[in-house]
Amino acid sequence: MNRGVRRIFVLVIVLFLVLMGGTARWTVFESDKLDKNDLNGRLALKTERVPRGTIRAADGTLLAKSVKQKDGTYVRHYTAAAKQASQLLGYAYTLAGLSGMEKVHNDDLTGKVKSAATLLSAIRGSNTKGDDVISTLEPKVQQAAITGLNGRVGAAVAIDTKTGGILAMASNPGFDPNDEATRAGRKKIAAISGSPSINRATAGQYPPGSTMKVVTTAAALASGKYTPDSTVSGTSPLVVQTKPLSNFHGEQFPANITLTDALTNSVNTAFARVAEDLGANPIADMMKNFGFNKALPVDAYGLASGVRDSKSHDLLPIKDDTVDIARVAIGQERLAVTPLQMAFVAATIARGGDKPRLSTVQRVVDPDGRTLSDLGNGHSAGRAVSQRVASQLTAMMEQVVKEGTGTAAALSGLRVAGKTGSAEVGGDLVDPWFIGFAPAEAPRVAVAVMMEKLPNATGGVDAAPIAKAMMEAAL
């Protein structure tokens, strides 16, 4: 029997080693991940004992501040201007945890309460104060976006092309971040239809429609096989992979239009032919150049854009055999992009092919008024296309706004470059898009606007005017 006793003891040792391993898993290996989990109230709870820094817009408008309570703790208060950018700004409450900018820049806002010693003093109530954050957000531009969306579900983004700062990031429907403080308020938010807490600008996944033709055109021009004046055929329909592919509303175009004309009038069949001619590789490479298939260089949570498996929603390699490249080229297939990605494409072309490093924060200022870090200062994130291709594309996109599908985005006295998109998403429902930038000769602002499932909408009629208003507000 003694042999059995020893064996069971060995088994007990093994079981206890498993317990130690289990403990090590949470205390060491997954500790950071758990500390930052959205459901973990500890971070907010700890920081509730420290007054968080204020968040202000670029023009100095107050967005969020901490107000001292009777019991000595602090509670976050958000202003009316903050409510218009609720998802970007996020919130910081014990009950709801942290989200948005409050989460990404938590270390700044709490004055980097990190070491155990400062933490203990913070919990005991001794005062450390967080740093103030000056965001890149321009309330005028944000207001233009919200007014333009006018309650419709969708998102709009404006980027300062010089600095890469996010001037506006609107996502409809929004919510009042102050409601996250209480259970009743959280119920109220949960009752808003259309998932208000999702930041559609960074995490919405939509077919880009014809705005994708900008990327396809970039691939065509960069290949050396095409110039803006190359002729292509616009006849419709075209059979691609046994299924017919038509122009919007079945419109016919001549068999010898220029590539510029094809972009100006958004001719699907012409671009499908270009894509079949180029093959998958140049288009896939160009998408990667423009930042598809991986997270964008931005200090905000978001999803990558690319072709996704329809069941698992995993990103597929664009060169995958199952991907229909002709349809990817015109923004269909299983292509799912974020509005921020398309604004990024526009901003990159506006910068002569140089990708911007995006930022939602301009400066961090400590309680004594010293500037600690200057973030939105125009760092490059690498080159997507050559200067030559970028200027050819700019000229072509100007044509779109001058006499093509995007005339509604034209600004008097300024040259605007743009591209519309009208992604058909079933029945007569359309996701209308517009991406663009202005002034075309010396760009300062790039925008992307999209809305979800509007009946019989088009990018030129529904999205372009919003983009126009945002660019107007920014210039």
Add this chain to the structure above:
Amino acid sequence: MILRRARDLALLLPASLLVAIGFASVFANNTGELSNLSLFYGAGFLGLCILAHLIATIALPDADPYLLPLVAVLACFGLVELYRIDESLAREQGTWFIIGIAAFSATIYALRKDYRTLRDYRNLIALLGIILLLAPRIPGIGQATNGAYLSVVIGPIAFQPTEIAKLCLVIYLASYLADNRQLLVQEAKGPFGILPPLKYLLPLLAVWGATMVMLFLIQDIGSAIMYFGVGLAMIYLATDKLLYPVVGLSMFAVGARVLYEWRPTIQRRVAAWDHPLDPTTYHATGGSYQLAQSLFSQADGGILGQGLGGSLLQLAPPGPDGSLNLILPAAQNDFIYALIVNETGLIGAVGLLLVYLLIVWRGFKVALVAHDSFSKLLAAGLSTVFALQVFVIVGGVTKVIPLTGVTLPFVSSGGSSIVANFILLALLLLVSDRARRDTREDQERARGGAWR
């Protein structure tokens, strides 16, 4: 003799140091100064440990000298943490310790002649165990927590019958198996050629059946693992055949699978265990909120911990009625391990587990030196069930297995647990005393014989 007594008392030193340092740091962390009151608690509690130690060394002079000091380390550690949560919990725990030590002494006194008389009462003990197990389902006194029926409430006293029932099971099995092990090891060919005849499989089937009924009735995965585990271990010990645990484990797997399909409560618990950080299960009633909070506080502890009294435990100061608004729920019983990890880190947790392992090791040592099969089975069974209880609760808190609300022996607050585990300790010491005395007397006789 005096020298040995002195050594025995010196063994209590680790526990004393722990109490002193623990109280000091909890206090320093909470108010920044030490008070007489906290030292009084510490001293009083240590006095109790010394008392128990004296009772044991006087009544059972030959018993294993390490078991009680090791238990004292656990108890003192637990007391520090309970004091850290709330002063009144520490006071309650102190009271229960007095009752526990009374039960400990009573057990030793009642069985002072020969604990092996327990063998004769096995059917009565089994019946008592079954009644205790089913008691939580009796309307009026039974109470469900998270869908598991684990406690009985009579008047002001809440009581977890599983704690006492586990002792009944071990005593019954030790007695039954000691009498019938010959039957079970016979090389008879039963169904399928490899299994023993059906009637010899009966004890296994009985334990399995009881476990499944329990799983079905009280819907508690952890207790089922605990009971079935100790049953298999004892059958294996009695027969020395690996076939039994292998067959048993497969039966358990099949049974658990069937019950899983059948009982939505179990499905919910498994789902909560599988995805504790999924917002749906997190927010669901009876979902994974507790487990998620447990993981968060362990992560907060990291390798070295936040220091005794340094964890973030309360959302707000206690309410006017003294109600505690705890961020880590049930920190004083089910989740005390998470609190310990939060405050003492991985280092402290490993230390705590090592103390448990030492106790289990001493327990198995008792089984090794015991002379008859009943004593061996009893000591090994008690040690195994003790180890499994630690595994079930720590495993649950660390998401190794689905969570069950059993207590962490000698550390968690909870009267029934303290009383039951003190009885368990008394039984182990009784077996140990007898075994070591017999050995000693044998040696003396042998030596005497040589002289003659």
